[in-house]
Amino acid sequence: MSRRCHEVDYEIIGHSMQLVEVELDPNETVIAEAGAMNYLEQDISFEAKMGDGSEPDSGFFGKLMGAGKRALTGESIFMTHFTNLGHQKCKVAFAAPYPGTILAIDLAQYGGELICQKDSFLAAALGTRVSMKFNRRLGTGFFGGEGFILQSLQGDGMAFIHAGGTLIKKELKGETLRVDTGCLVGFTPGVDYDIERAGSLKSMFFGGEGLFLATLKGHGTVWLQSLPFSRMADRIIAHAPSAGGSDRGEGSVLGGLGRMIDGR
Numbered sequence: 001m002s003r004r005c006h007e008v009d010y011e012i013i014g015h016s017m018q019l020v021e022v023e024l025d026p027n028e029t030v031i032a033e034a035g036a037m038n039y040l041e042q043d044i045s046f047e048a049k050m051g052d053g054s055e056p057d058s059g060f061f062g063k064l065m066g067a068g069k070r071a072l073t074g075e076s077i078f079m080t081h082f083t084n085l086g087h088q089k090c091k092v093a094f095a096a097p098y099p100g101t102i103l104a105i106d107l108a109q110y111g112g113e114l115i116c117q118k119d120s121f122l123a124a125a126l127g128t129r130v131s132m133k134f135n136r137r138l139g140t141g142f143f144g145g146e147g148f149i150l151q152s153l154q155g156d157g158m159a160f161i162h163a164g165g166t167l168i169k170k171e172l173k174g175e176t177l178r179v180d181t182g183c184l185v186g187f188t189p190g191v192d193y194d195i196e197r198a199g200s201l202k203s204m205f206f207g208g209e210g211l212f213l214a215t216l217k218g219h220g221t222v223w224l225q226s227l228p229f230s231r232m233a234d235r236i237i238a239h240a241p242s243a244g245g246s247d248r249g250e251g252s253v254l255g256g257l258g259r260m261i262d263g264r
Helices: 059-072 138-143 201-206 229-239 253-262
Strands: 009-013 019-024 029-033 037-040 044-050 078-084 090-095 100-106 113-117 121-125 129-134 149-154 158-164 167-180 184-187 191-197 212-225
Touching: 009 100, 019 029, 019 078, 019 100, 019 121, 037 044, 037 078, 044 090, 100 167, 100 212, 113 158, 121 149, 158 184, 158 212, 158 229, 167 184
Parallel strands: none
Antiparallel strands: 009 019, 019 090, 029 078, 029 121, 037 090, 044 078, 100 158, 113 149, 113 184, 121 158, 129 149, 167 212, 184 212, 191 212
């Protein structure tokens, strides 16, 4: 059976701060989130379009509805399409906005779909359908936090998603896995996703692990990240100098830079 998505070759470069270099044959296209491109070779043209290009005959209103869903979740309504207009292979590279690991996944090997956090998608072969997936459970809707609004990647080609820190792969065979909602990167459709309270009231408020946990159970594959961006941002904010304090304090970020400049 022929593939619906374009067949792209790729190479993941780096370790803790990775980028993915995608090689396109003539007339091949890869789609990416706005701002993800790192560099491209001379024959590759790019254009911002409304939609992922998986349904070229959907019409203006169909594309507008898809863009509206992305806008409601804080995502850009446009995606960038990179196409090789030359007569030989050319490369384009994409990098994530913060340190971590890039996962390259062939959707055809996982039943044609991957469900992931809304901000983890980086790029995919043209023909991949990128859509928002809202969890219909009331508890998940109110308390899911980062895990409430998910993204569905559907197709039979390559997709690239980003995880903060180290990427962990878990295979579920009917058991239940409980994780911090921000540590979830993605999972296959055979896994059921919900939210539960994090232990007793004392543990919820004083345990430091958040008020709720994501529960994943069923049969399938789950990918986790060791350092969600929200956790890293919280630490940076906590250690940043206060607005009214000295910027040369011994424990501040700017104070450390000042000591480096002063040579002490």
